[in-house]
Amino acid sequence: MFVELGLGTVISQFASHEWSQLSIDNAGCIIGDQESLSRLTSIATIAAKWYAIGAIIITLGLSIGGYIFFSNSPKSYVVWDGPLFLLSLLTGISVLLVPIWSLLEGCNQVSSLYTFRFIQGIVTSISVWIAMLFGANLWALSISSVTALICALVFIKRRYWIFSKTVFFYRISGPKISWCKNMLPMQWRIAVSWASGFFIYSLFVPVLFRYHGPAIAGQFGMTWSVVGVLSIVSSSWLSPKIPQLAMLVARKKYDELDLLFWKVTKIIMVITVIMALAIWSFIYILNNINYPLASRFALRLLPPLPTGLLLITQVLMISSIPFSSYMRAHKQEPIMALSVLAAIMVGLSTVILGKYYSATGMAFGYLIVHIVIIPFIFLIWYRRRIEWHSCNEPI
Numbered sequence: 350m351f352v353e354l355g356l357g358t359v360i361s362q363f364a365s366h367e368w369s370q371l372s373i374d375n376a377g378c379i380i381g382d383q384e385s386l387s388r389l390t391s392i393a394t395i396a397a398k399w400y401a402i403g404a405i406i407i408t409l410g411l412s413i414g415g416y417i418f419f420s421n422s423p424k425s426y427v428v429w430d431g432p433l434f435l436l437s438l439l440t441g442i443s444v445l446l447v448p449i450w451s452l453l454e455g456c457n458q459v460s461s462l463y464t465f466r467f468i469q470g471i472v473t474s475i476s477v478w479i480a481m482l483f484g485a486n487l488w489a490l491s492i493s494s495v496t497a498l499i500c501a502l503v504f505i506k507r508r509y510w511i512f513s514k515t516v517f518f519y520r521i522s523g524p525k526i527s528w529c530k531n532m533l534p535m536q537w538r539i540a541v542s543w544a545s546g547f548f549i550y551s552l553f554v555p556v557l558f559r560y561h562g563p564a565i566a567g568q569f570g571m572t573w574s575v576v577g578v579l580s581i582v583s584s585s586w587l588s589p590k591i592p593q594l595a596m597l598v599a600r601k602k603y604d605e606l607d608l609l610f611w612k613v614t615k616i617i618m619v620i621t622v623i624m625a626l627a628i629w630s631f632i633y634i635l636n637n638i639n640y641p642l643a644s645r646f647a648l649r650l651l652p653p654l655p656t657g658l659l660l661i662t663q664v665l666m667i668s669s670i671p672f673s674s675y676m677r678a679h680k681q682e683p684i685m686a687l688s689v690l691a692a693i694m695v696g697l698s699t700v701i702l703g704k705y706y707s708a709t710g711m712a713f714g715y716l717i718v719h720i721v722i723i724p725f726i727f728l729i730w731y732r733r734r735i736e737w738h739s740c741n742e743p744i
Contacts, residue, residue: 350547352403352444355539357451359532360396362680364389364455365595371456377511386515387523389452393516395528396448408441432487439494446501449513457592461508469500538682545692552696553711556703569708572651576659579624583617583667587674594678603738606678614671621667625660632656651708658712665719672730679737683729687722694718 367389371381379386415433453462476496480489505513526532553573558566590613597606635647650656676683698714706713 350543352406353400353447355536355543356396356399356532357447358539358677359536360392360448360451361455361592362535362595362677363392363526363532364452365457365592365678366599366680367392368456368592369596369599373458373512377509379512379515383521384523387521388526389456390516390519390521391525392532393448393452395526395532396451397517400444400447404441404444407444408437411437411440427487429487432491435488435491436494439491439498443494443498443501446498446505448517449505449509452516453509453512454588455592455595456512457596458509459589459592463589465500465504465508469497469504472500473497535677535680535682538685539677542682542685542688545688549692549695549699552699553703556699557708557711560704561707565708568649568651569711571649572656572659575628575650576656576663578628579621579660579663579667582624583621583670586617586620587613587671591674591678594675595680598678606675610671610675614668617671618664618668621664625664629653629657629660651712655709655712658709658716662712662716662719665716665723669723669726672726676730676733679733681733681737683733684726687725687729691718691722694721 367385370385371379371389374380379389412434415437416430419429419433450462473493473496477489477493480492485492550573554566554570557569590609593609594606597603597609632647632650633653635650636653651659673684695715695718698718699711702710702714
């Protein structure tokens, strides 16, 4: 995340705007407006350079940092250096493919891409199981990475080889996208927003561990993983629609844009609320039935009260995500300041309330911050929507 700095999201949004005038024919060739194609290839060039440097940084950083860390750890019989260096190299190589995934998603190839990721996930999981079964130990991680890379290369070669050659290797004369002028204003705001979120969510477990011990910290970590399922499910509904939102913005079909936006938002909210109620009910039942297995499982999770507070907060947060995506579809990121403010507020509430009131206080503070912040996101969306849609200038 700290090497990418939000560029993948920016690439997808900018590519979607250009793809509104382009398409792929039966032979796999890109057809349509040549100026849009020229701008798309310039986006690909920027992405390729950025992630090439990022791959080097990640490979060296993981290798050197990992070596220093494990060298100063307690000695053991485990041979870690070979697996570490190979996995670092393979991770760097996988980063080189990120521009392709971002461009394909931005170019509305979501159905094919997500089908591939589903198959890739199954194949790589099987490869790990087989590797562990035959005693690969730490090398199993590298085997999984190699399998994932092979799947990716086969997918690109069979389905998007001409597309990839066109956007990455063909230089088409025409207008270009400037990273500094066009993409950076959005990218640095997204990077700040994401970094703020990263530091927020990384504080919860360490604070509880520091002041209340490993048991409550482990319960929070397990519960947080369960609560995080809500975000995963909601993103599975929203992510495939993001390129369509951006393309409708580029074509200035605002009525269709709003129709799609509200349809997806309603679906996400209904599913999220139902799942949140189901999760809380399940945990409540676990804590109130006299059955040994249920009791042991309940001890690994937070009690119903803090869990309920976390679930309510997650529902509120998910309700704002479509609105953020709607604004990003206009190649804008107007909620950065709110993200930073939320990070500061959650950070303070986590340390103070977590220290004195444990997980319940921490969850309560997390909820209050979102009750304060999220209405401002809706307000910004409302005002920016009126401003952008009443403007005659192209977005």
